[in-house]
Amino acid sequence: MQVLKFGGTSVANADNINKVVAIVQQSILRDKTVVVVSALGGVTDSLLKAGALAAIADESYKDVLATIERRHIDAVKVLVPVAKQSSILSWVKQRCNEIEDICNGVFLLGELSDRTRDRIVSFGELISSQIVAARLKAAGTDAVWKDARELIITDSNHGYAAVDFAITDHNIRSYFAAAVENLFVVPGFVASSQAGLTTTLGRGGSDYTAAIFASALDAKVLEIWTDVSGMMTADPRLVPHAKVLPRISYQEAMELSHFGAKVIYPPTIQPVMSKSIPVWIKNTFDPEAHGTVIENEVVKRNGNNIRGITSINKIALLSLEGPGMVGVPGFSKRLFEALAAEQINVILITQGSSEHSICVGIDEATLVDAKAAVDKAFAWEIETGKVDPLVVEPGLSIVALVGDNMKSHPGVSGKMFGAIGRNGVNIRAIAQGSSERNISAVIAAVDVKKAINVLHEEFFETTYKQVNLFIAGAGNVGSKLLSQLQQQHAWLQEQLRLQIRIIGIANSRKMVFNDEGVNLRNWKQELEAGQPMDLDKFVEITRSKNLRNSVFADVTANDNVAQTYDRLLEKSISVVACNKVACSSSYAYYKKLKDLAREYNASFQFETNVGAGLPVIGTLNDLLRSGDTVNRIEAVLSGTLNFVFNNYNGEKSFAEVVKQAQEEGYTEPDPRLDLGGTDVMRKIMILARESGEQLEMEDITNSTFMPASCMQGSVEDFYAEMAKQETHFKALYDEAVKAGKKLKFVAKYENGKAAVGLQHIDPQHDFYHLYGKDNVVLFYTNRYVEQPLVVKGAGAGAEVTASGVFADIIRAAH
Structure with a gap:
């Protein structure tokens, strides 16, 4: 039969x-x-x-x-x-x-x-x-x-x-x-x-x-x-890559069906389990598919200790606590009797060993009746202060890991909670039976999709990790970054097991979102057809999508974008900043961002703030993490200024050389930030801060070589005035040549002090043979006393800057 x-x-x-x-x-x-x-x-x-x-x-x-x-x-x-x-x-x-x-x-x-x-x-x-x-x-x-x-x-x-x-x-x-x-x-x-x-x-x-x-x-x-073609590792409506389970045990099937898997009605298992009758879940519309066999004993065949991830929505927590509960028998009994009298089913129970509190999860629809029943049952204790007023928390859900083999494999719960925590999902309560077949966590209902995808990726996705990327800035550097992401897409999946999806792109005029990922072959057309740019809206949509492994990349030089980082980090969205504004703003904001990144398990990466694609900040952090102390930093930190002074010899005007640097993409959008030394001040301040110094911009001495008249008015005025001041720039050059030296704009940090300014560099100095747009940083530390640790290379340019942002995205993803 x-x-x-x-x-x-x-x-x-x-x-x-x-x-x-x-x-x-x-x-x-x-x-x-x-x-x-x-x-x-x-x-x-x-x-x-x-x-x-x-x-x-x-x-x-x-x-x-x-x-x-x-x-x-x-x-x-x-x-x-x-x-x-x-x-x-x-x-x-x-x-x-x-x-x-x-x-x-x-x-x-x-x-x-x-x-x-x-x-x-x-x-x-x-x-x-x-x-x-x-x-x-x-x-x-x-x-x-x-x-x-x-x-x-x-x-x-x-x-x-x-x-x-x-x-x-x-x-x-x-x-x-x-x-x-x-x-x-x-x-x-x-x-x-x-x-x-x-x-x-x-x-x-x-x-x-x-x-x-x-x-x-x-x-x-x-x-x-x-x-459907069987029971699956997760709800395919929430997890696109959910897999069919070929075999599971009766107990696992009961757990999964109880916790929201709608493929089979929970009471179904009990009658057949007692007779060891196999249950086969099959698909009417794909009858040849294997489906899922539910049977008595299941050998570990799918290479995983976890069989499935599931959830129950519309949960409310009732928390009863107070000093009068400690050591007094019967409190739990009275709580459950009060709920049972109102025909209210308790879905989850958790109680601390101190007996100071007990927490139960119930269907949100029964919340009003449940609160009334508990308030009535403990009216005297609440009135006399022995028990605190009942705490009610609606808007919650339960996510659960299910698997018979969890009990013989330590670390499953740690892996579960670690994965959820790294993505900013707060756990309100935890329950695990002694059978260790089910680990349940109560979380906010809005985080369910994110949490289930995080857990599925952690326990089932052996192929790749998905990173959801939002990019603000699609100009010179941003477009190069998008090109590099397209070029390396297959390599990242194959070699690093990373799949980077561009969920949102914005420039100063437009913004576009695509949950399946913007097509990198025609992103310009998609962006042009997008909605008008609204920075607050772009950030809010990024937050509200609540996607796992989210990264926000700021490839602008915009002050307003830099002021949004805190809103992103506090939602556990990692921030990659090419923009130097945030880290060179007030020390309080810089520290706040670093603290938020730690508090919310997010990554805050800004390697390209100093030296474009050079590993300057990373090297500095490695020195400090390994116990070294930075005593002095000397650096040429402006690719623009190095390019200008390497190419200026009086044959072309100083203004023409600066214009060439801008046209080749080496300058800030406003070249005065480079020529006036502001950009270098920002960079040395960031290095000083990363070294542990609480430095502000006004603490840095700037011996500028630019006439004050050049720094007034518009960018066009700037170029016109530089042309008028050619005699001044030629005199600077001639003086250095006469001394047998070169001009370099140097930044220095030592003993808590920082300064930037134009210097004459003699042929024996490390800076003398610094060509093109190269940057160089010399770290003098307790370990590198006489001979500094040197980081040197191209410090400007859209390609190298984009590659630095790319590298930071990979760091944030890991």
Whole structure:
């Protein structure tokens, strides 16, 4: 004997029912078969709606019933030949008339009891199963329809009736022992009380019906046919890369189904588990797919200790605590009695060993009744201060890891909580049973999708880690960065197991978002077609998307963008800053950003603030982390100024050389920041701060070589005035040449002091042979006393700066 159950989507319409018939016709070649059928997809909800409308005297219930009747009649007309339609059409019409008569009574009384509701919803399975049986007969397959209400006997708890297994098993065995047919069609979900009244087994109860029959008949297998190819590692609606589990144990299946996996109704497992009857989850629309086998013992075959990740939404926490609870027996008992008296189910329990507090998770829908019951039960203790007023927290969800093998593998919970914490998901409560088959964490409902994806990536995604990147700035450096990301996309996945998706891009005019990732082959067109740029909106959307492994890259020089970093870091969004404004603003803001990054497990990377793509800050941090102390820093930190003084010899005007540097992409958008020394001041201050010094811009001495008149007005005025001051610049050059030296704009930090200015460099100095746009930094430390640690290379240019930002994104991703 075998039992096959088909869900609502499997019998949603005539086409689907034909698929069911084809599966059944193949199955009966193997063994005697019982087919359990759900209502047509959506019909149960429609019946409940009709009853609810009738109860409030809303005559639109008649329209709902008319739609239900039409749907079933249409199915019969497609599935059964005209010559054989008469009897089944008549039967369906009679049942629909019965539903209408009952709803008319509800309408007149203005009352919908649980008993009446059971009677109304029972028609869904009764009619659908008759239609399936009629279609099988029309297709030449003899099938006997049997009313499950004559076999399954329950108590009178309408809506969720408890089965009397002694009577039910006897009825089923007696009926099938006397039957000679090979195929039986049975309505799921429905049963009857000992008084003969229609009862139901709870939403999803058709699975349970099938399990009841399988257990009573000692079936070889129970097949649950649905619209997915088995139980999965996570909800595929939340996790696109969720995988089908080929095999799981009964216990794992119960845990997963209890915690939100809708593939199978939770009570289904118990009857078949006691008989070790395998349950096979199969896909009606892909019958050749393997599906999932639920069985007694499962060898670890999928290479993972975790079987699945699931969740329950709309949870509320009730927290009872106070000094009067410590060492006093009975508090927990009174709490659970108060909730039980109101028929409130406790989903999760956690209590500290101090006995100072106890916390329970309940369905959010029962929150008002639960609070009233607990407040009443502990009114005296709350009034006298022995217990604090009940703390109520709605808007929560439970995420759970499930797996039999967790108990023999230490570190699973640490890995779980570490992964969640690194992505800024706060855990409100934790529960783990002694079986170690389930680890549950209560989190904010808004974080569920993020948390499940984080955990799935941590425990199941052996192929790659997904990084969700938001880029502000798509100009010279930004476009080079996007080009490098496109070029290295495949290499990153293959070599570093990283998949970087560009979720958002913004420039000064436009912004665009794409949850599937902006296409890097035509990002310019997508950005141009995007919405008008609004910085606050761009940041808020970045925050609200709440994606795992999020990184925000600022490839601008904009003050306003730099002021948004704190809002991003406090949402555990890592920040990569090419923009120097934040780290060179007030020390208080710089420290705040560093502290926020630590507090919220985010990364704050700004290597390109000093030396473009050179590893200056990284080298400095490595020195400090290894216990060294920085005593002095000397550096040429402006690629622009080095380019200018390497190329200026009086043949071209100083203004022309500066213009060339700007055209080749070496200067800041406003070249005066470079020429006036401001940019170098920022860089030496950042290095001093990273060395541990609390330095501000006004603390830095700037011996500028630029005439004050050049720094006034617009950028155009700046160039015009430089041309007028050519004699001044030529005199600086001639003086250095006469001394046999070169001009270099040097930054220095020593003994808590910092200074920048133009210097004459003799041929023996490390700075003398510094060509093109190169930067050089000399670190004098306790370990590097006489001979400094030198970092030298190209310190300006869009390509090298973009590569530095790219490297910081990779660091943030790890």
